[in-house]
Each structure stands twice: as structure tokens, then as C-alpha cells.
Amino acid sequence: MFQGNWKCSGCGATITELPFEPRSTEGLKCRDCHQKSRGDAPRQNSDRGERKMFEGDWSCSGCGNKISQLPFEPRDTTNLKCKDCFQKTR
Numbered sequence: 001m002f003q004g005n006w007k008c009s010g011c012g013a014t015i016t017e018l019p020f021e022p023r024s025t026e027g028l029k030c031r032d033c034h035q036k037s038r039g040d041a042p043r044q045n046s047d048r049g050e051r052k053m054f055e056g057d058w059s060c061s062g063c064g065n066k067i068s069q070l071p072f073e074p075r076d077t078t079n080l081k082c083k084d085c086f087q088k089t090r
């Protein structure tokens, strides 16, 4: 185990031990969050099989990234957010 003083990017808990030496201290996750992200992510994607996606040429109001697909049809295109920015605001 590697000892240190890191911070979990998920819940903010202090991490003092890691089974590996982190190359970057950004995006570190404590054991709880690591397990959560592993268990949830694939389920969310596979469960709802075919979700209709709307294609278009929008841009994110947060970071300016291009958005080419949305799970809904946007009524107001001036305040759209990409997936990353959307998750940050939650």
C-alpha cells in the first residue's frame, strides 16, 4: 500500500492509503466511490437499451464544447450543457 494524503474526487473524503501510487492526484476515488462508479456505470447504460437521441449542432454554455447528441430535444439552445458540465452542476 502507498501512504499519502489525497482527497477523493467523489465524496471529498481523505484518502491515506492506495493500492497503487497515483500518477495524478486529480480524479482519485476512495474505495467506496470507486466501487460505486464501477457498479453503477455499466448498469445505467445497458438497462434502458434504446434511448432516443437527438442529433444536432449545439455548443455547451459551460465549457464551449460541441454537443452533437442529446437525450432530449432542446427547446432553448442558449443554455445547453454537455454531459460533463451537467454533472458538475448536480
Ligand SMILES: [Zn+2]
Binding pocket: 008, 009, 010, 011, 012, 013, 029, 030, 031, 032, 033, 034
Ligand atoms: Zn469517495
Ligand SMILES: [Zn+2]
Binding pocket: 060, 061, 062, 063, 064, 065, 081, 082, 083, 084, 085, 086
Ligand atoms: Zn461543457
